[in-house]
Amino acid sequence: MADETSDDDLAVIQDEARRALAGVASPEGLRDLLIRTGEYDTAFWRTAAELGWLGMSLSETDGGLGMGLAERCAIAEEIGRALGSAPFAVSTCAMSALSRFGPQPLKDALLPDAIAGTTILTVAAFEAGDAGLPLRAATRFEGGRLTGTKVGVSAGAFARHALVHAASPDGRSVVTAVDLVQPGVTRRVFANSIDNSRGYADLVFENVPAVLLDGDVIADILDELAVVTAFEQVGGASACLYAARDYALQRRVFGQPIGAFQAIKHGLADIYVAIQVATGAARAAVRASAAELPAAAAAARVAAIRAYDIASTEGMQVFGGIGVTWEAPQHLYYRRGRCLAMEWGGEPYWRDRLLNLSIEGLAA
Amino acid sequence: MSADGSLATFPSDIEDIEAYRAAARAWLANNAPRFTDHKGLTEAEDLAFGRAYQMLKSEAGYAAITQPRRFGGGGGTQLQKVVFALEESAYDLPINYFAISLGQPIPIMVEYATEEQNARLAPPAIRGETIWCQLFSEPAAGSDLAALRLSARLDGDTWVLNGQKLWTSYAQHSDWAVVIARHDPNLPKHAGLTYFFLDMRSPGVEVRPVKLLSGGSHVNEVFFDNVRVPDSQRLGAIGDGFKIAIHTLMIERYSVTDLWGSGPNVRQMVEGLKTCQVNGRPALEEPAVREAITEAIVNNRALTEINRRAYLAMAEGKQPGPEGSITKLLTAAGRLRLSRALMNAQGPAALELKPGGEPRTDFTLGWLSAPPSRVAGGTDQILRNTIAEKVLGLPQDHRPDKGVPFNQIPT
Numbered sequence: 001m002a003d004e005t006s007d008d009d010l011a012v013i014q015d016e017a018r019r020a021l022a023g024v025a026s027p028e029g030l031r032d033l034l035i036r037t038g039e040y041d042t043a044f045w046r047t048a049a050e051l052g053w054l055g056m057s058l059s060e061t062d063g064g065l066g067m068g069l070a071e072r073c074a075i076a077e078e079i080g081r082a083l084g085s086a087p088f089a090v091s092t093c094a095m096s097a098l099s100r101f102g103p104q105p106l107k108d109a110l111l112p113d114a115i116a117g118t119t120i121l122t123v124a125a126f127e128a129g130d131a132g133l134p135l136r137a138a139t140r141f142e143g144g145r146l147t148g149t150k151v152g153v154s155a156g157a158f159a160r161h162a163l164v165h166a167a168s169p170d171g172r173s174v175v176t177a178v179d180l181v182q183p184g185v186t187r188r189v190f191a192n193s194i195d196n197s198r199g200y201a202d203l204v205f206e207n208v209p210a211v212l213l214d215g216d217v218i219a220d221i222l223d224e225l226a227v228v229t230a231f232e233q234v235g236g237a238s239a240c241l242y243a244a245r246d247y248a249l250q251r252r253v254f255g256q257p258i259g260a261f262q263a264i265k266h267g268l269a270d271i272y273v274a275i276q277v278a279t280g281a282a283r284a285a286v287r288a289s290a291a292e293l294p295a296a297a298a299a300a301r302v303a304a305i306r307a308y309d310i311a312s313t314e315g316m317q318v319f320g321g322i323g324v325t326w327e328a329p330q331h332l333y334y335r336r337g338r339c340l341a342m343e344w345g346g347e348p349y350w351r352d353r354l355l356n357l358s359i360e361g362l363a364a
Numbered sequence: 365m366s367a368d369g370s371l372a373t374f375p376s377d378i379e380d381i382e383a384y385r386a387a388a389r390a391w392l393a394n395n396a397p398r399f400t401d402h403k404g405l406t407e408a409e410d411l412a413f414g415r416a417y418q419m420l421k422s423e424a425g426y427a428a429i430t431q432p433r434r435f436g437g438g439g440g441t442q443l444q445k446v447v448f449a450l451e452e453s454a455y456d457l458p459i460n461y462f463a464i465s466l467g468q469p470i471p472i473m474v475e476y477a478t479e480e481q482n483a484r485l486a487p488p489a490i491r492g493e494t495i496w497c498q499l500f501s502e503p504a505a506g507s508d509l510a511a512l513r514l515s516a517r518l519d520g521d522t523w524v525l526n527g528q529k530l531w532t533s534y535a536q537h538s539d540w541a542v543v544i545a546r547h548d549p550n551l552p553k554h555a556g557l558t559y560f561f562l563d564m565r566s567p568g569v570e571v572r573p574v575k576l577l578s579g580g581s582h583v584n585e586v587f588f589d590n591v592r593v594p595d596s597q598r599l600g601a602i603g604d605g606f607k608i609a610i611h612t613l614m615i616e617r618y619s620v621t622d623l624w625g626s627g628p629n630v631r632q633m634v635e636g637l638k639t640c641q642v643n644g645r646p647a648l649e650e651p652a653v654r655e656a657i658t659e660a661i662v663n664n665r666a667l668t669e670i671n672r673r674a675y676l677a678m679a680e681g682k683q684p685g686p687e688g689s690i691t692k693l694l695t696a697a698g699r700l701r702l703s704r705a706l707m708n709a710q711g712p713a714a715l716e717l718k719p720g721g722e723p724r725t726d727f728t729l730g731w732l733s734a735p736p737s738r739v740a741g742g743t744d745q746i747l748r749n750t751i752a753e754k755v756l757g758l759p760q761d762h763r764p765d766k767g768v769p770f771n772q773i774p775t
Contacts, residue, residue, distance in 0.1 A: 245757070277694070287669075
């Protein structure tokens with residue numbers, strides 16, 4: 001993943017993304033989606049496809065634009081800032097996994113539609129009763145068929161295909177691609193969740209045919225998801241910070257703007273520091289060598305989770321009463337931040353992974 | 365910069381700097397090792413050792429890299445200085461005595477003093493024969509520097525200084541100093557300040573070391589009893605003192621200690637804790653301990669990247685942003701939290717202070733010496749104010765003393 005696109009180039013990409021998103025993704029749109037079940041922002045998704053974002057980091061051979069991870073992360077940051085409500089991170093990371101580890105016929109079958117946005121891909125890695133990736137998946141892959149249950153799958157409500165983590169009969173960890181629209185697959189869509197636009201569902205597989213990807217690659221897939229999501233989290237956290245900053249400049253109490261009180265100033269400074277740490281850790285992960293990536297991705301994920309948590313909670317607090325209403329956008333970031341914190345394995349899992357990878361003998 | 369010090373692919377000024385780095389590395393390999401063994405030396409012996417190393421550096425143009433060659437400097441760039449300091453930080457060298465001297469007073473002298481004064485005073489400082497200190501803070505003027513009270517009264521063509529400075533690093537070894545004083549208490553506080561340099565051996569100057577909580581004493585109180593300073597040793601105009609003081613503090617805003625090297629060596633710190641237990645379970649499995657280690661690892665990784673980018677910005681001739689404030693906020697308070705957690709993991713044995721410890725690797729010493737670093741060079745609270753005001757654009761705090769003549773501000 002060693003990758004250094006110049007800041008100027010990335011700034012151009014981000015500017016363009018910001019302009020494109022201004023017309024389609026908005027807090028208002030998300031507020032509507034919150035009261036529906038199993039729907040995402042189709043206008044935003046169409047725009048993402050039309051602008052070539054979905055296949056941007058795939059090779060030209062695979063039908064992509066041949067750009068790097070850094071460019072895709074720059075887009076993810078803007079999506080996070082704008083609360084883009086469709087599964088950009090997971091669908092593009094699943095595409096990336098297919099292109100790297102999938103057999104050619106599977107790529108031919110899935111990538112063109114995924115790049116066009118007419119098919120959504122997801123990753124199903126987590127199981128009941130485990131806060132992170134299970135050490136050994138209870139879901140079984142045997143004789144080309146998959147049996148088991150994955151829980152809280154992001155985009156599980158509307159994805160057409162999933163990359164599913166499973167164990168083979170000899171205990172090996174494998175990843176398989178499954179068509180979710182076929183007999184033997186049951187989706188239990190969450191009728192209500194803290195952010196319905198994420199399309200959470202449990203996926204139940206009963207002896208359904210699945211295609212094996214090459215190697216034990218679930219960690220590779222989750223590492224990339226952690227990095228792309230970290231940028232989405234940084235974008236969302238920044239939106240919270242600057243909204244709170246703007247409000248602190250405008251809202252007056254006791255004869256002065258609340259932003260002149262150190263209780264507010266220092267709180268916002270702490271959010272800023274957390275976001276800088278998350279940004280630094282995420283950028284380091286984009287630059288990391290293959291060997292360094294697992295630890296770098298884990299650090300990026302932990303830092304990004306923390307930054308979005310502090311920015312969305314303490315940023316909301318700056319607004320006082322108005323910040324806790326349905327109409328104010330603060331709860332949308334509060335919800336989204338928590339979703340992004342949980343859906344690829346929560347902080348305890350990644351913290352443990354970071355420690356294990358960083359310091360020999362620190363495995364719990 | 366990545367942990368292995370490599371800088372993948374960058375424009376040509378980076379290639380130039382890589383050549384500079386290679387030369388510096390080779391010079392250090394030849395010269396630095398014989399100055400690294402200073403265990404057991406008295407402070408005077410260590411200082412003499414340091415002076416000898418400083419002399420060698422000055423001959424090679426590494427002693428004051430950004431200062432003009434005609435004064436014995438290296439005539440180089442800010443980036444070269446950072447690169448050399450980074451390479452130099454691989455060795456444990458007696459260089460602290462000269463850090464302030466060549467970091468702030470000498471650059472500000474070169475900027476504001478006369479050619480004759482600089483020709484006389486800068487070269488011996490750059491060679492390490494003389495040391496300069498910076499007489500800024502006072503008992504009632506730390507974060508609020510402009511509240512300083514040291515009085516300067518003009519008597520003919522000589523200023524007479526009376527009062528006290530505090531927290532002056534290495535004043536006990538200093539031959540010369542730069543100083544800010546109040547020439548007119550009837551003016552508002554910022555307007556009444558003037559900047560001078562002076563001979564620390566002037567009659568009436570008294571230096572008393574202040575022992576810090578960890579036992580060391582590189583900082584001092586400095587008392588002024590009718591100390592006479594010729595008007596020819598005034599820097600800038602009367603009343604320009606605060607402006608020049610801020611300029612002085614900005615010069616070294618991106619010193620290497622800010623950018624690199626101040627993070628704890630977590631791996632080394634936990635090494636001895638792997639066999640420790642809490643209630644029969646490994647101490648390193650204890651959640652609070654793991655949380656503190658996580659924070660340190662994440663911050664180290666993030667700061668490495670943040671500072672790598674600051675370095676690249678400098679290479680492109682840009683001013684780095686507020687990275688310095690972030691680094692110091694995270695490392696000072698972070699070191700305290702990590703050290704405390706690791707002491708908890710070890711148990712009562714952690715209370716022993718072992719000889720020859722170093723705060724980056726010895727958590728007990730790290731804990732004991734953390735509080736001063738949260739205060740020196742901008743308290744954690746002032747750094748938060750700086751971020752809030754300079755980066756986020758929030759209003760200044762309410763300042764009741766604004767525009768009020770200094771001598772009418774209630775004390």
